[in-house]
Amino acid sequence: MDLLDTPLLNKGTAFTEEERTLFGLHGLLPPHVETLEEQVARAYEAYQLKDNDLERHICLRALQDNNEVLFYRLLLDHIDEMTPIVYTPTVALACQQFSHIYRRPRGIFVSYPHRNSIATLLRNRPNPNVDVIVVTDGERILGIGDQGAGGLGIPIGKLSLYTLIGGIRPERTLPIVLDVGTNNAQRLRDPEYIGWRHERIAGEDYFNFIDQFVQAVKQEFPETCLQWEDFANTHARPILERYSDQLLTFNDDIQGTAAVALGAILGAVSVIGKSIVEQQIVFLGAGSAATGVADELRAAMEDDGLSEAEARSRFWFVDSHGLIHSGRADLSAEKLSYAQPRDRVSKFATKTKDRIDLADVIANIDATILIGLSTVGGTFTEPIIREMARKVERPIIFPLSNPTSKSEAKAEDLIHWSDGRALVATGSPFGSVDYGGRKIPIAQCNNVYIFPAMGLGVVASRSRRVTDAMMLAAARALSANSPALRDASASLLPPLPDLRRVAAEIAVAVGLQAQKEGVAAMIPEEELRQRVKASQWMPDYPSYRDQG
Ligand code: NAI
Numbered sequence: 001m002d003l004l005d006t007p008l009l010n011k012g013t014a015f016t017e018e019e020r021t022l023f024g025l026h027g028l029l030p031p032h033v034e035t036l037e038e039q040v041a042r043a044y045e046a047y048q049l050k051d052n053d054l055e056r057h058i059c060l061r062a063l064q065d066n067n068e069v070l071f072y073r074l075l076l077d078h079i080d081e082m083t084p085i086v087y088t089p090t091v092a093l094a095c096q097q098f099s100h101i102y103r104r105p106r107g108i109f110v111s112y113p114h115r116n117s118i119a120t121l122l123r124n125r126p127n128p129n130v131d132v133i134v135v136t137d138g139e140r141i142l143g144i145g146d147q148g149a150g151g152l153g154i155p156i157g158k159l160s161l162y163t164l165i166g167g168i169r170p171e172r173t174l175p176i177v178l179d180v181g182t183n184n185a186q187r188l189r190d191p192e193y194i195g196w197r198h199e200r201i202a203g204e205d206y207f208n209f210i211d212q213f214v215q216a217v218k219q220e221f222p223e224t225c226l227q228w229e230d231f232a233n234t235h236a237r238p239i240l241e242r243y244s245d246q247l248l249t250f251n252d253d254i255q256g257t258a259a260v261a262l263g264a265i266l267g268a269v270s271v272i273g274k275s276i277v278e279q280q281i282v283f284l285g286a287g288s289a290a291t292g293v294a295d296e297l298r299a300a301m302e303d304d305g306l307s308e309a310e311a312r313s314r315f316w317f318v319d320s321h322g323l324i325h326s327g328r329a330d331l332s333a334e335k336l337s338y339a340q341p342r343d344r345v346s347k348f349a350t351k352t353k354d355r356i357d358l359a360d361v362i363a364n365i366d367a368t369i370l371i372g373l374s375t376v377g378g379t380f381t382e383p384i385i386r387e388m389a390r391k392v393e394r395p396i397i398f399p400l401s402n403p404t405s406k407s408e409a410k411a412e413d414l415i416h417w418s419d420g421r422a423l424v425a426t427g428s429p430f431g432s433v434d435y436g437g438r439k440i441p442i443a444q445c446n447n448v449y450i451f452p453a454m455g456l457g458v459v460a461s462r463s464r465r466v467t468d469a470m471m472l473a474a475a476r477a478l479s480a481n482s483p484a485l486r487d488a489s490a491s492l493l494p495p496l497p498d499l500r501r502v503a504a505e506i507a508v509a510v511g512l513q514a515q516k517e518g519v520a521a522m523i524p525e526e527e528l529r530q531r532v533k534a535s536q537w538m539p540d541y542p543s544y545r546d547q548g
Contacts, residue, residue, distance in 0.1 A: 149195025457510025
């Protein structure tokens with residue numbers, strides 16, 4: 001019974017006659033021995049009977065808790081259909097309902113009242129060896145805010161993709177939620193809420209708790225990759241800055257997002273036969289997402305030979321008060337570092353006195369790339385796009401705000417307003433666009449293009465740190481795999497069924513960069529390739545034999 005109850009070992013109806021005899025399973029299972037393929041067909045049939053996405057999510061998670069090989073094989077065979085069910089967007093619903101759909105334990109709850117015994121909690125993990133931990137404190141879950149302990153749904157879903165795409169062995173992944181309370185009144189009022197019923201710990205107490213957690217991780221998992229996920233903006237960056245030099249760690253919201261956007265942009269720039277250093281880049285929105293993407297783009301420009309000042313001069317940021325320039329008195333240090341000199345813009349023709357808005361910027365410069373991270377839907381208007389497209393042959397336009405209602409433009413409109421010439425990638429999913437007898441697929445800048453590959457890269461190369469240059473190497477490797485490079489009417493980013501192969505390519509690039517920077521031992525590229533291949537787990541049943 002233990003075998004049947006252990007999802008990592010259970011084969012269900014696929015246990016062979018020999019195994020059934022060996023482990024005393026006869027009679028406990030129906031007599032017909034099935035193949036994995038037959039099991040997948042039945043599981044898919046059950047999945048299709050569910051009538052909404054949350055039910056489909058619950059169905060898949062129940063399968064994961066019953067038979068992990070079958071779960072991953074089903075996912076792999078239906079990757080396009082099921083990725084949005086195990087991860088975004090459906091996982092948001094699962095986090096909101098976490099206390100109500102909770103069935104079996106998975107992962108570790110590190111609750112604030114247990115702060116003095118975190119190492120003990122971690123020692124209770126189901127498997128001793130862990131390659132990747134995803135940890136959240138549940139405060140800024142996707143677009144739905146504070147979910148308290150229910151945030152654990154995100155690390156669970158995300159680690160499923162580390163395995164599905166990166167090939168990280170499922171028993172070597174560990175989801176963790178730091179349960180520091182919640183300020184979500186609905187959760188606190190819910191009699192079934194499973195988390196610690198307390199308002200969020202804040203300030204010094206919060207950071208001390210994070211430090212206690214990190215020290216325990218260092219002690220228990222000195223070589224494990226620790227990925228931070230969905231922390232509030234005010235916590236995410238200070239945590240990353242404090243610990244990125246101390247352990248193998250990265251923040252996917254900050255670094256992963258920027259690397260995917262950079263990968264798609266580098267792909268687009270290559271499609272038009274240009275280089276990143278030739279671009280004039282306009283951002284609508286200057287919040288944390290926008291400056292994160294800009295920092296990554298700037299790193300790529302500097303890597304290609306520009307000085308920091310030259311690189312910065314190619315960025316034009318527009319926030320809710322207009323163009324960011326040195327004459328403005330309301331700028332934070334971060335925004336000021338991207339401010340255009342006042343002299344450079346003082347002669348701009350503008351519609352309104354004392355304010356340079358997006359349309360003015362597009363009218364006054366030859367922008368080649370336009371990126372939206374403003375949270376305001378519909379702000380890339382027809383006149384703005386037509387003006388941009390009048391001056392450049394292939395405008396690169398990325399409305400990245402989520403969800404769809406906040407997208408700066410609809411993909412279809414961008415294609416039509418630019419007479420089919422724009423290279424478009426979006427934050428939210430958009431269907432293909434029909435234009436001039438062609439079907440133009442629209443790439444979605446989804447973090448899934450980078451994080452599973454980064455996990456695989458650090459595991460295979462046994463890297464000790466995740467550096468900015470490794471992120472840049474990942475973005476470059478992603479761009480080299482852009483389908484649009486081979487077929488002008490293809491998407492800027494690879495399709496999901498090709499992601500395991502692309503992840504392996506990215507992992508090699510990450511490993512080579514880690515060696516270059518001295519954070520991984522030097523080995524020949526061929527050996528690294530072999531290691532990446534060997535590290536990519538496939539959902540197949542092993543055969544169990546009597547070990548005597
Ligand atoms: P934020 O609130 O920090 O920044 C928003 C920025 O937009 C601010 O600089 C604000 O001044 C500016 N803004 C607001 N209204 C404006 C207007 N009418 N015109 C010009 N600028 C305006 O938000 P954050 O965290 O930077 O996120 C921005 C958006 O990016 C969100 O919609 C988020 O969903 C999306 N995002 C998308 C990702 C992706 O991979 N596609 C990843 C991360 C964020």
